Amino acid sequence: MTIYPDNLTHQQAEKALAKFGxxxxxxxxxxxxxxIFFRQFTGPxxxxxxxxxxxSYFLGQVINAFFILAVLVxxxxxxxxxxxxxxxxxxxxxxxxxxxxNVIRDNKPIKIESQAVVPGDLVQLVSGDRIPADIILYDxxxxxxxxxxxxxxxMGVDKFITKSLVKDLDITEDFIDMCNQNxxxxxxxxxxxxxxxxxxxxGYVIATGTDTEIGQISxxxxxxxxxxxxxxxxxxxxxxITYGILILISLIFMITLIRxxxxxxxxxxxxxxxxxxxxxGLPAAITVALAIGMRxxxxxxxxxxxxxxxxxxxxxxxxxxxxxxxxTVNEMTIQHIIFANGDAFMVSGEGVxxxxxxxxxxxxxxxxxxxxxxxxxxxxxxxxxGKELELLVNAGVLANESYLKETSQGWLGQGDMVDxxxxxxxxxxxxxxxxxxxxxxxxxxxPYESENAYCASVNQFEGKNILFVKGSVETLLEMCxxxxxVDQTIIEQQVDILSRDGFRVLGVAFRELETVPLEVGxxxxxxIFIGMVGMIDPLRSDVISAVTACKMAHIKVAMITGxxxxxxxxxxxxxxxxxxSMQAVTGKQLALAYVQSQTAFREFIHSTQVFARISPHQxxxxxxxxxxxxxxVAVTGDGVxxxxxLNHAHxxxxxxxxxxxxxxxxxxxxxxxxxxxxxxxGIAQGRIVYNNIRKVxxxxxxxxxxxxxxxxxxxxxxxxxxxxxxxxxxxNLVTNGIQDVALAFEPAEGNELKQPxxxxxxxxxxxLMIERIIVNAIVMGCLAFAVFKWQIDRGAAEEEARNIxxxxxxxxxxxxxxxxxxEKLSIFKQYFFGxxxxxxxxxxxxxxxxxxMYTPGIRELLELSPVSLMQWSSLLGIAIFLIFVDELHxxxxx
Numbered sequence: 001m002t003i004y005p006d007n008l009t010h011q012q013a014e015k016a017l018a019k020f021g022x023x024x025x026x027x028x029x030x031x032x033x034x035x036i037f038f039r040q041f042t043g044p045x046x047x048x049x050x051x052x053x054x055x056s057y058f059l060g061q062v063i064n065a066f067f068i069l070a071v072l073v074x075x076x077x078x079x080x081x082x083x084x085x086x087x088x089x090x091x092x093x094x095x096x097x098x099x100x101x102n103v104i105r106d107n108k109p110i111k112i113e114s115q116a117v118v119p120g121d122l123v124q125l126v127s128g129d130r131i132p133a134d135i136i137l138y139d140x141x142x143x144x145x146x147x148x149x150x151x152x153x154x155m156g157v158d159k160f161i162t163k164s165l166v167k168d169l170d171i172t173e174d175f176i177d178m179c180n181q182n183x184x185x186x187x188x189x190x191x192x193x194x195x196x197x198x199x200x201x202x203g204y205v206i207a208t209g210t211d212t213e214i215g216q217i218s219x220x221x222x223x224x225x226x227x228x229x230x231x232x233x234x235x236x237x238x239x240x241i242t243y244g245i246l247i248l249i250s251l252i253f254m255i256t257l258i259r260x261x262x263x264x265x266x267x268x269x270x271x272x273x274x275x276x277x278x279x280x281g282l283p284a285a286i287t288v289a290l291a292i293g294m295r296x297x298x299x300x301x302x303x304x305x306x307x308x309x310x311x312x313x314x315x316x317x318x319x320x321x322x323x324x325x326x327x328t329v330n331e332m333t334i335q336h337i338i339f340a341n342g343d344a345f346m347v348s349g350e351g352v353x354x355x356x357x358x359x360x361x362x363x364x365x366x367x368x369x370x371x372x373x374x375x376x377x378x379x380x381x382x383x384x385x386g387k388e389l390e391l392l393v394n395a396g397v398l399a400n401e402s403y404l405k406e407t408s409q410g411w412l413g414q415g416d417m418v419d420x421x422x423x424x425x426x427x428x429x430x431x432x433x434x435x436x437x438x439x440x441x442x443x444x445x446x447p448y449e450s451e452n453a454y455c456a457s458v459n460q461f462e463g464k465n466i467l468f469v470k471g472s473v474e475t476l477l478e479m480c481x482x483x484x485x486v487d488q489t490i491i492e493q494q495v496d497i498l499s500r501d502g503f504r505v506l507g508v509a510f511r512e513l514e515t516v517p518l519e520v521g522x523x524x525x526x527x528i529f530i531g532m533v534g535m536i537d538p539l540r541s542d543v544i545s546a547v548t549a550c551k552m553a554h555i556k557v558a559m560i561t562g563x564x565x566x567x568x569x570x571x572x573x574x575x576x577x578x579x580x581s582m583q584a585v586t587g588k589q590l591a592l593a594y595v596q597s598q599t600a601f602r603e604f605i606h607s608t609q610v611f612a613r614i615s616p617h618q619x620x621x622x623x624x625x626x627x628x629x630x631x632x633v634a635v636t637g638d639g640v641x642x643x644x645x646l647n648h649a650h651x652x653x654x655x656x657x658x659x660x661x662x663x664x665x666x667x668x669x670x671x672x673x674x675x676x677x678x679x680x681x682g683i684a685q686g687r688i689v690y691n692n693i694r695k696v697x698x699x700x701x702x703x704x705x706x707x708x709x710x711x712x713x714x715x716x717x718x719x720x721x722x723x724x725x726x727x728x729x730x731x732n733l734v735t736n737g738i739q740d741v742a743l744a745f746e747p748a749e750g751n752e753l754k755q756p757x758x759x760x761x762x763x764x765x766x767x768l769m770i771e772r773i774i775v776n777a778i779v780m781g782c783l784a785f786a787v788f789k790w791q792i793d794r795g796a797a798e799e800e801a802r803n804i805x806x807x808x809x810x811x812x813x814x815x816x817x818x819x820x821x822x823e824k825l826s827i828f829k830q831y832f833f834g835x836x837x838x839x840x841x842x843x844x845x846x847x848x849x850x851x852x853m854y855t856p857g858i859r860e861l862l863e864l865s866p867v868s869l870m871q872w873s874s875l876l877g878i879a880i881f882l883i884f885v886d887e888l889h890x891x892x893x894x
Contacts, residue, residue: 049072053065127449333537345360508532688749
């Protein structure tokens with residue numbers, strides 16, 4: 001891309017930033033604590049408790065009514081604090097993955113955060129970029145923009161120059177005024193927030209922040225938060241409980257009235273059932289668990305863009321991974337140069353460091369071609385392939401959109417790493433790539449698009465119009481004509497040899513043109529093949545161990561890439577993704593199978609875990625087929641070509657460092673370090689979160705069910721209520737209200753990645769949880785009622801019997817929270833101090849209840865009285881029996 005001379009200096013940019021402000025949109029107004037607080041009083045079970053309070057008041061049970069309202073207020077305070085802190089955490093996570101823009105300042109291309117873009121900046125756009133500000137186009141090349149966020153139309157909009165821009169020196173004022181006076185057609189304008197679907201362009205910023213088109217719109221829009229599906233399912237479950245308890249209360253109400261019971265006692269029974277059945281703290285506890293999961297994932301470099309992904313990532317059974325930049329380090333190094341006549345050269349050095357030289361391959365006389373002398377045509381002629389070598393390096397520089405510069409931290413490449421590798425080659429060739437671009441004027445260009453697998457440039461080269469093409473060898477061979485068929489055979493053989501060793505092979509071709517056509521693509525015939533390069537992008541150091549961890553977790557990993565099948569297969573085998581007997585499936589094979597039948601297509605997909613030469617559309621088809629066949633699929637990617645698959649997968653994972661804006665916007669999760677092992681860490685954390693949510697649900701539902709049984713037994717055996725509604729509210733508030741939140745902080749059990757992922761359609765209440773709820777609820781309910789009835793039968797007062805029964809239920813729930821720490825792992829195999837929040841919660845719950853026995857006012861309100869140490873110890877012994885019951889269930893279901 002040409003670097004235009006009329007761009008801002010660093011000083012001008014600073015002045016513009018001070019004048020116009022940061023390029024940011026006003027964020028949605030934070031909701032006040034008061035509004036959040038009042039929102040906590042919505043929901044079916046809240047309404048039922050409100051109704052219970054109102055009826056209690058009119059029936060003269062003022063204390064009950066007051067306490068029910070107090071519980072609702074305390075729950076609202078807890079919910080407000082949690083929601084406020086979760087919102088702050090989400091806002092903090094947003095700032096961890098900034099958006100970037102490529103601009104020209106001081107005649108140099110630099111990459112800056114989008115919020116630092118100012119009016120007058122010369123911005124360069126490529127496929128996948130999210131446009132940082134409103135821009136007037138100066139130069140375009142096949143540019144197409146997705147403006148659906150503004151217009152609602154999914155079709156891309158073609159952009160082109162409608163009026164030549166004549167700019168004054170005062171970029172930030174006169175020029176902007178001219179553009180804002182509607183002197184330029186909208187076909188020449190790109191708007192902030194829209195996305196480059198195709199092509200390349202450069203243009204000048206005319207509006208930032210609130211002055212942009214989207215900025216004007218955003219001021220009139222309030223964001224609407226969507227609840228994650230897990231929370232929706234829990235709320236639906238709570239709604240069903242509410243309906244069920246209302247039906248049950250209605251039946252009991254009719255039965256007891258027919259039996260002639262007093263209306264007040266009937267209503268008291270109904271209130272007790274309602275309070276027992278409704279898990280008041282469930283939504284708040286689940287929100288806490290999800291928020292904790294988000295924070296824990298952030299610590300392992302996994303940024304969650306929506307709460308759904310916290311639940312979903314831990315459920316994935318299949319990871320469809322991109323190769324470059326995810327499994328590999330994304331620093332391509334050209335190590336081999338091969339020509340059709342068999343001549344081969346080696347290139348030393350690694351990565352973007354320009355240290356290295358070009359030498360003849362071993363076996364041809366290991367002599368330096370240049371002997372570290374400055375590059376000259378004469379030195380090139382010292383070898384029979386010298387001219388071809390010179391032409392290949394020039395072509396690699398000219399059909400190229402990247403930049404390379406030396407900084408205090410070393411060499412820095414900007415742009416596609418394949419393009420950067422050609423610039424590094426030129427540097428080793430003693431060639432200044434900027435001088436080459438300046439010397440050989442660019443006349444036309446075809447930017448690289450993954451669908452094409454090539455890029456092209458027409459340059460005024462040594463007095464002629466030369467079309468240079470760089471891309472996959474297979475694609476270039478279709479464009480080239482050969483006088484000697486042997487040459488093409490040799491090329492194909494060399495490609496196979498290099499790709500089997502894990503090298504990515506790119507070819508370079510050229511053609512002389514009489515005139516430069518309007519559509520350069522029409523000239524891509526009768527090309528002359530110059531040669532090819534073999535470049536390698538080594539695996540990341542953590543990939544092999546991460547893939548091994550995935551296998552242990554029963555998660556399949558597949559590589560889906562646009563690279564050569566041999567290259568992909570070699571790297572997949574090194575990573576442990578592919579076996580020695582496995583073959584790579586190509587895009588062509590998939591296309592034929594797709595046309596043949598759905599069965600053939602499906603068989604091809606399940607026959608391998610290596611897919612090569614795959615188009616973006618095919619990647620999406622692969623993902624959709626895997627999902628159709630029952631896998632829960634996570635897809636990784638970094639380019640605009642990955643966006644369709646990222647968007648359609650169960651979980652889309654984008655690269656935060658080198659990923660495009662489109663990839664990040666299409667994904668549910670962003671990796672801040674681009675490391676594949678971070679995905680595995682995230683899966684482990686996702687499983688921990690889901691397990692903790694199940695633990696909270698188990699604790700609340702089983703204890704609630706025990707309370708219902710306790711009340712129902714009193715109805716069946718004709719005894720007074722074992723616990724009054726006020727006491728049940730106290731029990732749920734003090735014990736569960738503290739412990740359920742603490743349970744959400746449970747750490748890993750250590751076997752998360754040793755277990756198969758849960759089935760995608762598995763409900764939260766599976767067979768195991770239902771069994772455990774029934775067993776534990778029966779034990780707690782029966783023992784508590786037995787203790788209550790035994791006291792009544794021996795002549796104890798109702799108040800005394802309830803005092804003992806309430807303390808037993810508090811102890812049951814203290815003990816039961818230890819059972820809830822794992823569904824399968826014995827508590828004797830768990831680290832007792834692994835969750836300090838839980839230990840504190842247990843002590844706090846017991847301490848508050850014992851304290852209430854001795855506190856005037858509260859003691860009378862709850863009808864409590866102190867107990868002896870012997871009584872407390874006896875009740876604790878009964879409660880501990882619950883541990884042995886649950887341990888037996890774990891043992892027989894292990």
